[in-house]
Amino acid sequence: MDLAEKTRRRRRREAVVTHLCLILGVLIFAFPIYLTIIGSTHDVNTIGRGDVPMVPGGEAVANYTQAWEAGGGRYMGTPAGRMLANSLVMALLIAFGKIAISLTSAYAVVFFRFPGRMVCFWLIFITLMLPVEVRIIPTFQVMVDLQLINTMTGLVVPLIASATATLLFRQFFLTIPDEYVEAAKIDGAGPLRFFRDVVLPLSVTNVAALFVILFIYGWNQYLWPLLIVNDRSLETIVVGLTKMIGGGDSQNEWNVIMATAVYALLPPVAVVLLMQRWFVKGLTETEK
Amino acid sequence: MATLYLQDIRKSFGPTQVLHGVSLDVADGEMIVIVGASGCGKSTLLRIVAGLETQTSGQVVIGGQDVSGLEPADRDVAMVFQNYALYPHMSVFGNMAYGLKIRGVPKAEIERRVKEAAELLGIGALLERRPRQLSGGQRQRVAMGRAIVREPKLFLFDEPLSNLDAKLRVQMRAEIRRLQRRLGVTSLFVTHDQVEAMTLGDRLVVMHGGHAAQIATPMEIWAKPADTYVAGFIGSPAMNFLRGTLSHGGVVATLPGGVSVPLPGRAGADGNEVLIGIRPEHLRPGVGGLSPVIELVEPLGSESVLHGRLPDGSPLTARLPGAVHPEGALALTLPPESLHVFDAGSGKRIEAVA
Ligand SMILES: Nc1ncnc2c1ncn2[C@@H]1O[C@H](COP(=O)(O)OP(=O)(O)OP(=O)(O)O)[C@@H](O)[C@H]1O
Ligand SMILES: [Mg+2]
Numbered sequence: 001m002d003l004a005e006k007t008r009r010r011r012r013r014e015a016v017v018t019h020l021c022l023i024l025g026v027l028i029f030a031f032p033i034y035l036t037i038i039g040s041t042h043d044v045n046t047i048g049r050g051d052v053p054m055v056p057g058g059e060a061v062a063n064y065t066q067a068w069e070a071g072g073g074r075y076m077g078t079p080a081g082r083m084l085a086n087s088l089v090m091a092l093l094i095a096f097g098k099i100a101i102s103l104t105s106a107y108a109v110v111f112f113r114f115p116g117r118m119v120c121f122w123l124i125f126i127t128l129m130l131p132v133e134v135r136i137i138p139t140f141q142v143m144v145d146l147q148l149i150n151t152m153t154g155l156v157v158p159l160i161a162s163a164t165a166t167l168l169f170r171q172f173f174l175t176i177p178d179e180y181v182e183a184a185k186i187d188g189a190g191p192l193r194f195f196r197d198v199v200l201p202l203s204v205t206n207v208a209a210l211f212v213i214l215f216i217y218g219w220n221q222y223l224w225p226l227l228i229v230n231d232r233s234l235e236t237i238v239v240g241l242t243k244m245i246g247g248g249d250s251q252n253e254w255n256v257i258m259a260t261a262v263y264a265l266l267p268p269v270a271v272v273l274l275m276q277r278w279f280v281k282g283l284t285e286t287e288k
Numbered sequence: 289m290a291t292l293y294l295q296d297i298r299k300s301f302g303p304t305q306v307l308h309g310v311s312l313d314v315a316d317g318e319m320i321v322i323v324g325a326s327g328c329g330k331s332t333l334l335r336i337v338a339g340l341e342t343q344t345s346g347q348v349v350i351g352g353q354d355v356s357g358l359e360p361a362d363r364d365v366a367m368v369f370q371n372y373a374l375y376p377h378m379s380v381f382g383n384m385a386y387g388l389k390i391r392g393v394p395k396a397e398i399e400r401r402v403k404e405a406a407e408l409l410g411i412g413a414l415l416e417r418r419p420r421q422l423s424g425g426q427r428q429r430v431a432m433g434r435a436i437v438r439e440p441k442l443f444l445f446d447e448p449l450s451n452l453d454a455k456l457r458v459q460m461r462a463e464i465r466r467l468q469r470r471l472g473v474t475s476l477f478v479t480h481d482q483v484e485a486m487t488l489g490d491r492l493v494v495m496h497g498g499h500a501a502q503i504a505t506p507m508e509i510w511a512k513p514a515d516t517y518v519a520g521f522i523g524s525p526a527m528n529f530l531r532g533t534l535s536h537g538g539v540v541a542t543l544p545g546g547v548s549v550p551l552p553g554r555a556g557a558d559g560n561e562v563l564i565g566i567r568p569e570h571l572r573p574g575v576g577g578l579s580p581v582i583e584l585v586e587p588l589g590s591e592s593v594l595h596g597r598l599p600d601g602s603p604l605t606a607r608l609p610g611a612v613h614p615e616g617a618l619a620l621t622l623p624p625e626s627l628h629v630f631d632a633g634s635g636k637r638i639e640a641v642a
Binding site: 177179180182183185186187188189193197198201202 | 338339340359360361365366367369371373375376377386387390391
């Protein structure tokens with residue numbers, strides 16, 4: 001009975017300590033977001049004065065409407081609605097493009113024996129060593145030559161090739177037992193059939209996981225859009241947001257900027273929340 | 289339903305030759321069991337018949353048609369894999385129907401055939417389940433069902449029972465045999481289990497190091513093994529071999545200890561070295577033959593297996609009726625009619641000349 005009491009006390013102590021740590025972590029992560037949301041509900045002067053309000057103000061509707069319809073900042077930039085649409089299209093194209101390209105190239109490398117197979121694999125592999133920033137100037141030159149500056153194509157295509165995703169899918173495909181391939185051969189399924197009927201369904205959870213990562217990767221692109229787009233109508237929200245913040249000599253419309261930042265936050269959060277369901281489903285219904 | 293004819297199949301993987309010329313003639317509806325130790329090329333032979341592997345030379349003829357250059361799908365064969373290879377994301381129905389769907393069989397026909405096969409195998413209630421929701425035995429049945437619905441010319445089985453527990457294996461063995469008889473489909477069945485081989489096959493192919501050591505009915509292989517490998521491989525416990533020298537015009541073999549063993553007939557010229565084979569169950573107690581020292585007795589109930597050594601140190605196994613046997617010296621006779629004589633050099637069987 002003494003021991004039981006001890007155990008209970010130790011359990012309680014452990015629970016308190018872990019919860020304290022977790023709450024502290026949540027506060028550290030959540031506080032800037034809280035500030036952003038609060039900031040987006042005040043008028044321009046409140047933040048301009050240097051106060052940091054901790055309770056919501058009454059200007060939310062006005063701020064969000066302005067951000068959505070007109071934009072804000074020094075140049076009275078692009079409306080957030082427009083920028084969100086651009087970002088969404090870009091991120092989706094990048095995510096789907098990367099998945100499509102890497103699925104097919106991994107499929108080719110794993111399931112087919114052709115001359116130069118390993119060369120192809122290593123070519124893909126070594127592109128991992130070159131981050132986007134290193135090849136950004138030559139890529140820019142190519143885009144200029146192809147007259148793809150200020151187009152969605154120019155914005156998306158150079159970002160689509162993906163060694164990482166190809167390698168991930170290759171590793172996954174290598175775990176698909178040879179017997180499935182052989183059973184499919186005997187069943188009479190050709191390579192495309194096998195891809196569609198067996199490989200794709202088995203990869204669904206991997207595709208979902210990768211989609212989340214790649215969508216956020218695409219959404220957060222900064223350097224490349226900054227370089228290739230100077231047409232306001234093609235502005236993405238991440239770039240647009242930084243352009244709204246002035247150099248310091250002028251007053252920033254922090255309320256509108258914060259509202260725009262909240263807009264910029266929503267799609268990635270939505271994707272994570274929506275796909276999280278998929279993750280869990282994929283994890284609990286593991287098929288193999 | 290079809291005949292199968294293999295002509296001098298050879299296969300090399302790079303520099304290593306795995307099959308050294310296997311020929312086989314299978315009648316319509318026959319069940320052939322390919323048996324042999326691990327790594328002797330059984331699976332390779334089966335996969336060549338299926339078209340999953342290409343032979344280096346030789347011919348595969350199914351139903352009178354040379355299929356050597358054809359894709360697996362065009363050979364009209366069905367295969368049951370060791371780990372079943374059921375598609376994990378498809379239901380049982382989907383797995384069984386997949387081959388038919390690809391071949392463009394009409395939906396109603398697919399439905400009918402799958403239902404029929406499922407009834408036959410007793411898995412009619414499981415059609416909506418996924419493979420992972422099935423027990424090993426049920427998966428085995430689904431894999432069989434997938435082969436049956438195709439109504440192929442040839443069934444190919446690659447150790448389909450080796451993932452099941454002992455009891456289920458015996459049950460499925462009988463079931464496969466019954467099914468194969470009923471459907472009358474020509475079948476090749478690979479196994480390394482000699483009991484499975486003896487009970488399932490109309491004929492056995494005993495493989496040894498890429499050769500077909502013997503192709504015959506189970507009883508013939510048991511009664512007249514073609515060489516020492518087959519003799520030692522089929523039968524449990526394994527056959528005893530005694531080295532001897534022919535004398536008395538080739539009808540008697542003299543063992544190293546000086547014991548003379550009368551043979552069932554003339555086995556060659558005097559002075560030839562031979563191996564005399566005798567199955568443990570054919571040794572009888574009695575003086576005038578071998579005198580081993582028994583070191584271990586394994587009682588099996590109605591009979592016992594005795595392990596001992598001959599005076600020259602070579603091991604000997606005997607299977608005698610009765611449960612109680614003492615360890616120590618024992619006298620055993622060799623009935624001439626149960627002796628097998630093999631050439632000591634080549635290991636080939638020597639038929640007695642009366
Ligand atoms: N793809 C391959 N490349 C090289 N060698 C191979 C290949 N497949 C099989 N072998 C070799 O061929 C030999 C026969 O293999 P096989 O799979 O036919 O044996 P098996 O009789 O089926 O054995 P088990 O009873 O263990 O399944 C083995 O020595 C194996 O190492
Ligand atoms: Mg094998």
